[in-house]
Amino acid sequence: MVSRSAASGSPQTQRQRAVARIDQNAPINFTFDGRSYRGFAGDTLASALLANNVHLVGRSFKYHRPRGIMAAGSEEPNALIRLGKGAYAEPNLRATQIEIFEGLYAESQNRTPSLKFDIGAINSVLDRFFPAGFYYKTFMWPASMWMRYEHVIRHAAGLGKVADDHNDPDRYEKTHAHCDILVAGGGATGLMAALQAAKSGARVILADEQNEFGGWLLGEADIKIADVPALSWVSDIVTELAAMPNVTLLPRTTVFGYLDHNYLTLNERVTDHLPSRPAHLPRQRLWKIRAQQVIIAQGAHERPLVFAGNDLPGVMLAGAVRTYINRYGVCPGQRAIVVCNNDDAYRTALDLHHAGAYVVVTDLRATATGPLMRAVRNAGIEILHGHAIIAAYGTHRVARVEIAPVDDSVTAITGDIDHRDCDLIAMSGGLSPAVHLHSQARGKLQWDDAKLCFRPSATHEPSFNIGACNGSFDLVAGLKEAVRAGTKAAAATGHKATTLDTPDVQIHKQSWRPLAAWKIPNGHASGRGPKAFVDFQNDVTASDVSLAAREGYQSVEHLKRYTTTGMGTDQGKTSNINALAILADALGNEIPAVGTTTFRMPYTPSNIGAIAGRDIGDLFDPVRLTRMDDWHRAHGATFEHVGQWMRAWYFPQDGETMQQAVNREVKAARTTAGLLDASTLGKIDIRGRDAAEFLNRLYTNAWSKLGIGKCRYGLMLKDDGMVMDDGVTTRIGENHFHMTTTTGGAAGVLDWMEEWLQTEWPDLEVYLTSVTEQWAVATLSGPNAGKILQDAGIDFDLSPAEFPFMSMKEGHIGGLAARIFRISFTGELSYEINVAARHGLALWTRLMAAGKAYGITPYGTEAMHVLRAEKGFIIVGQETDGSVTPHDLGMDWIVSKTKPDFIGKRALARHAMEYDDRKQLVGLLCSDPATVIPEGAHAVLDPNQPLPMKMLGQVTSSYFSPNCGRSIAMAMLKGGHALKGQTVFFPMLDGSVLKAEIVDTAFFDPKGARIDG
Amino acid sequence: MANSSSSRPDFSGQTALAGIASSTSANPDGGTIGLVFGEMAHLGKLNLRGQNGLAKAVKAITGCTFPPKANRFQSAGERHVIWLAPDEYLLLCEAGKEQELQDSLNSMITSSHFAITDVSDSLCALSLRGPSVRAVLAKGCGLDLHPDQFTAGQSAQSLLALSAVTLMAVADDAFILICRTSFAPYVQRWLADAALEYGYQYKA
Amino acid sequence: MLIITCPFCGPRDEVEFACGGEAHIARPLADNKISDADFADYLFMRDNPKGLFLERWRHSAGCRRWFNVARDTVSNEIVEIYPMGSLPAKTAAKTTYKTSWRRDTAAEKAATPSRSKAGGSK
Structure with missing residues (x-):
């Protein structure tokens, strides 16, 4: 009955007999550590290796001891391998869970140069020098050397390597699901509970980490349920469940996280078991499930015995x-x-x-x-x-x-x-109930002194524990619990079904009371003699645990961190209870008094790709484009991200550098006309009887008397008195305003306003609606702006008398309905032209055509920054950082002295606001007019003072200004307003020192003579 | 360039998804395409705020009754009124009708505490249809979209992946999805990607 | 992840909401004469209790409406959800409100007369 394969690879000498779950007619070839082997459909990598009599599959974490396959499921601590090649390679997978497929390629880990001869095994000979906490004790001093030690240690100790190519080429997806009842675990009790619940009509999801349902019964030969072999009973239930429309069956799916309010995360391995992965299917899928009720049927993990040499391959x-x-x-x-x-x-x-x-x-x-x-x-x-x-x-x-x-x-x-x-x-x-999900959900545990295990007591979320994970190892008892839980869970979701009979089970009767024997003596004193392992994955021995206890690590959480027991990819599924018991013994304490460490998600390692899902590449973050974007792209614009928006940054022509392009754009806006896409500015429509009063409270200046059709600049503070946003707001009608905000502040400002309306001033009758995207905005700026607008077909009189600065008119441009605001962020004659967004591109092309004769020049955000800096206008978030008041900015003129209150008013009166070392906005002229001081450079009064120097503050904006013919900068300096005329210094990283004079911030046209063109 | 108002511009303008061409991906398993979707170009959209008299005026002018409760919409022909918040609704109407409806509503409502705002270009509506529409949406939306739970006539504002959306269940296999216009290209790409395993057709 | 029952839209996932921090902080007006130290109680001091906490939430991805939530910060149990501008009705939440140190602050005493109701504030 031994199967002998003639083809490549060694014969499967350990394959004993035909079993239903192995298809001996479907041989599968795979490679492990460069050698070809053959297994059969139905094998895991572990079973196929064992069939080929391969036990040695890895080296241990610290001592590089030979390790074999210990378990047959997800609790495996030793048999961690690296699967696949190149970018597809994935480390630390458990050989016991990998279903083999044709061409599978796997390597052992943590060995140099080969598994059988590993140079790191010298650590095992030197074991006296590697007790618990060895790294902490040895390498922490001097601290300066840690970086060097760490490199060597990390290389020698550790698990597998990630793929060299960090771009994971696989597709991963995420999905949400809702159900009345989620059953975690598809063994006998999970199936029974799912069936009971599903019969009621409740929506049921049943998930199991194995490739088929049946749990531990899949590994048994002699059990009958309801007078048929156990696996026939299993397949009958699976068939019945699969036919029910209210049931979703998820094999190969691990419930790995149990979060608040019955929110659970599952990882489905959709195509991992296939030799090739279809492009339209994800490799893995993350399920985010909200369940009304949860039934946990996770089963139990068998515990190793702690005897010397218990980690050898062949000890299972x-x-x-x-x-x-x-x-x-x-x-x-x-x-x-x-x-x-x-x-x-x-x-x-x-x-x-x-x-x-x-x-x-x-x-x-x-x-x-x-x-x-x-x-x-x-x-x-x-x-x-x-x-x-x-x-x-x-x-x-x-x-x-x-x-x-x-x-x-x-x-x-x-x-x-x-x-x-x-x-x-x-x-x-003995057995340890898998209480992981129950505990992640903050369920309580109790120690069962008869069964020698922790098992669930009170649940925290609406959930049930059944079967082995509840400490009910007896199958009949487990099935009874399953029926009860299925019935109760269904009832809790408003569903009812006749209670199913618990089937008869034929199995040898046995006791479930093991003998407490946590550490088997070997005739040597503790710490002497051969090693007896508690945690196989982290190479923690019984004597390590005892030593840690003697050294004072008496809390189980400290023990865990000091010895690393229970850490790693298996999180101590097989080791935790043994470690606890040995710790309790060393402390002369009872196990329940020692307690467990905190159980955290994930239950088993979950691929980070599945957590990212499709939120990668061009779906990583939405990119918002304006309606003029096509034009910008067609005309060679470079772009910058402003929040999620992509804004045209500058428009280089014929091999221009950025500086050349920006200089040209900035010049054009002051000599003829520039055109800026300002569509991304936040826009909020404000309506209601109390709209003006609302603005009075929101802004620092007064709004009641603003005439209809007039615009006003406003500064918004937080209630701590610090500048939060700015913008121009226009009165459209008696009870109707149009507010603009910064691009980045748009969403935040609307939320801020809603918050005050709803929570503080619900008595105000005001409605707010975001119209940011309703309008496309082109800003036409420069001495020829009026002429161009005229030529573009404006249908009203643009003369300053009829249409003065800081006013708004509604009209048409070449038939397009438009709102035109005569406001200026450049200091030039400027029109912000708003049209319905769908006409944005039409407006833009019309203005470009009309301006052609004048040399109209499209400009981007960089030129916009230079133009406003030439005028000394601030940008919120550039000059300000949430700690800047209007006074700091030299903008006292915008703060009303007469309004009884506005947001931030009381805070501005705080004593702390009068400190003379507050940072204040100043202008800077570098002693070398060609040098642009780097933004962020720190100013000092004396460049020769000893380190650490006394910092005055930092440069916030700095540009070359072609219109001033020199570099200009703004800075926030301590007591800056009083320092006008003085010289400050900027020590640079390269040792040089820049020098600048402190001046006013208005560098160009300080009197504002150009505003009417 | 001298201009005269006689050269009429194209008043239809550009829709949010004007730049995105039609595309199709077959159902890998053969059979019906899982998701057929496309932009409902130029659909008129008015944001309605207010309480007193608003419902009456909307009924009189648009023919739509207000949804009786939260998370519902009410339709009259091509027009729909969607509940957004206790005093906020969204009116969807035929392309080009929004201005006229807005003017009529403004003149009919006597209360001072209301606001009718044209958001036709602010929001993009997509029509989604096909046997897999709910499965596709579930990949990005945490709402319970089971046909017994999210029935025709129901609506909700929620999140679809990284975009805020309003979903309206028109039928078991048909939805209207509304998002901000600047998020529409993202939503379009996301939907096509999520529908890969079921096959999709995007109609420009 | 919590389920929060929006008073207007019904139960939704936590991702649809934004937490606005401690509830029931009455805002003194600029002409309420209190010291900087007292004003700091309003401006800077926020509770972070282990146990029941009265906090404000906003259904940011839904109806954008604010409301109050009484949540146990240990168990994450949501004990009560009640409208902005009102006080909790359940005994435990009521006690939390009444026994807050904030009730005795000069900032609140200065602010309260300017409010129609004690709960009518941030």
């Missing part, structure tokens, strides 16, 4: 051995020792025996009786009661054990040591 969990035999038809060894503190492992002994292995049972308990033991004895299997494996030996695989009689509490060796040869140890230290 007893339940996993059963799974490899029964599910995969692979017997992982021929000479097996079963070592246990409980009844359950006897079933492994039976299955090993039936698979043809030679078996000895070493039971830590002095006595154990019952049908299981009888069956084992009747099979002729040797049972050694009151015995323990005190040490296991081997190089790359276990080869020999020392067995000795032990006292009742397994603390002392009581007789002679017997040596036995073996190639497999099946160990069982």
Whole structure:
């Protein structure tokens, strides 16, 4: 019955027999560490490797000890491999969960240069020097050396490497789902609960991390449910559920996070098991599920026993051995020792025996009786009661054990040591309910002193724990819980169904009370003798835990961080309870008093790609474009991001540099006319009886008397008196205003205004509507602006008498309805022309055509910045940073003295506002007119003072101004207003020092003579 | 360039998605295309604020009754009134009708506390249809979109991936999606991407 | 992620909302004569309790309306949701309101006469 393959790769010498879940007619070739192997459809990488008699699959984290496959599921701590090549490579995957496919490529990790000869294993010889906390103790002093140590340590200790090419080429998706009842875990109890719930008509989602439903039953051979083999019962239920429209079945899906208010996150591995991944399907899909009720049926994890050499390849969990035999038809060894503190492992002994292995049972308990033991004895299997494996030996695989009689509490060796040869140890230290999801959701735990495990007590979210994860290891008891939970959960969501009968289960009766034996003696003092591992993934030994306790790390959370036990990709699924128990023993305390560490998501590692989903590339963040964008692109604009908007930055022509292009644009706006796309400015329509009063409270200046059709500049403060936003607001009608805000501030200002209206002044009758995108805006600026507007077909009189500065008129341009604001951010004659957004491009092209004869020049945001700086106009967020008052900006003129209140008024009267070392806005002229002082440069009064120098403040805006013919800058300097005329210095990184005179901020046309063109 | 008002501009102007061409991706499994979608070009949109007298005026002028409760919309032919907030509604109307309706409403409502604002160019409406429309939306929207939960006539403001949206269920397999015009290209791209596994057709 | 029941739109995911911090902070007007230190209680001091907390939320991706929430910061249980401008009705939330240190501040005493109701403020 041994399958022999003639093709490439070694024969599957350990494949024992045909089993339903392995298709021996479907051979699959794969590569591990450069060698070809063959497995079958239905295999995991672990089962296929074991079939090929490969046990050594990795090196350990710290000591680089040889490690093998220990488990058969997601709790596997050792068999972490790197799957795939190049950009597709993914490290730290558990071989026990990878379904093999044709051409699979895998490598072992953490070994140099090869798995069998690993230079890092020297750490194991030097183990005396690597106790718990070794790195902390040794490498922290001197602190300056840590960076160097760290590099070496990180290389030597650690897990797999990520792909060299950091662009993950796979597609990942996310989706939301809602259900009445989410069942986490599709083993016997999960299926039963899902069926009970689904019969009521409730919307049910059933998720399981394995590729098929059935849970641990998939690894059993001898169980019957409802008089049929357990897996027939499973497939009948799955078939029934699959046919129900209110049920969603999610195999290969791990519920890895349980958050507030029954929000759960799941990772579905959609195409991981396929040899090629269809482009239209995601590799993995993140499910974000909101459930009314949750039923947790996560099962339990078997615990290892802590004996010397327990980490050798060939030392496996007893339940996993059963799974490899029964599910995969692979017997992982021929000479097996079963070592246990409980009844359950006897079933492994039976299955090993039936698979043809030679078996000895070493039971830590002095006595154990019952049908299981009888069956084992009747099979002729040797049972050694009151015995323990005190040490296991081997190089790359276990080869020999020392067995000795032990006292009742397994603390002392009581007789002679017997040596036995073996190639497999099946160990069982009892079961730990998987309380992870329950605990993530802040459910409480209680210690069960009979079953020796923590199990759920009170739940925090609306949820139920059933079956093994509830500490109900007996299948019949678990199924009863399942029916009860399914019924109650359905009822809680308003659904009802007849209660299903709990099916009969045929299984050997067994006790679920293991013997407390946390650390098996080996005849040596603690810290001496061969290592007995508690946490396999993090190389934490029993003596490490005891040492940490002696050194004062008595809190379990401290223990975890000091020894790293329970960390890593497995988060201590197999190790935590053993570590706790050993800690409790060292402290002379009870286990429940020691408690557990906090359980956090994810339950198993989840790919970050699935969390990002499709929010990558051009879907990473929405890019907002104006209606004139096509024109800008067609005319060679370069762009800059302003919030989510893309704004034209400058329009280089014929190989111009940025500086040349900006100079040209800035010049044109002052000599003829420039055209700016100002569509992104925030615009808010304000209507209502109290609109003017509302503005009075919002802005620092007064608004009641603003005439209809008139515009006014306003400064908005937060209630701490600091400048928040600015803009021009226009009275359209008695109760109707049009506000503009900065581009970046648009959304925030609207929210701010709504907040005050709704929460502080609900008595005001005002409605706000965002019209930012309703209007496309072109700003025409320069001495020829009026003529161009005339030629473009404006239908009203533009003379300053009829249409003065700071007013608005509605009219038409070439038939396009427009609102035109005579406001200026350049100091030139300027019109902000608003048309319905759909006509934005038409307006732009019309103005460009009309301005052609005048040399109209489109300009971008950089020229806009220079033009306003020439006038000394501030930009909120550039000159200001949330700590700047109007006075700091020299803008006292805009703060009303007469209004009883406005936002920020009281704060402006605080004593702290009068400090003379507040940073204040000043202009700067560099001593070298060709030098532009870098923005952000810090000013000092004396460049020769000792370090650290006394900083005065920083340059906020700095440009070359072609209209002034020299560089100009603005800065926020402590007590700046009083420093006018003085010289300040800017020490640069290269050692040079720039020098500048403090001046007024209005660099160009300080009298404002150009405003009417 | 001397101008005269006789050269009439193109009043239709450009829609939010004017620059995006039609595209199709077949259903990889064969069979029906999962999502057929396109811009409802130039649909008129008025934001309505107010309480007293607003409902009466809207009924009289547009023929639409106000939705009886939150998260609903009410239709009369091509016109829909969508509940947005306790005193806020969105009126969708035939292309080009918005100005006339706005003027009529302004003149009919006597209360001082109301606001009718033209947001036709501020918002973009997309029509979504197909057997996979709910599955596609669920990839980006946290609302429970099960046909028993989000029935025809229901609407909601929520998020679709990184964009704010208003969703209106027109039928089991048909929605109207409204977003800001500057987010429309993102939403269009997102929908096409999310519908890849079901196949899609985007009609410009 | 929380489910927050918007008083207008019904239960929605937390991502649709923005938290506006502590509720029931009465705002003194500029002509309320209080010291800088007292004013600082209004401007700067915010509670961060372990347990029940009265806070303001806004349904930012929905109807954009503000409302008050009484939330337990330990369990994340939402005990009560009540309109802006009103006080909580449930006993525990009421007690939280009444026993807040803020009730005794000069800032609140100065501000309260300018409010029609004690709850009618940020």
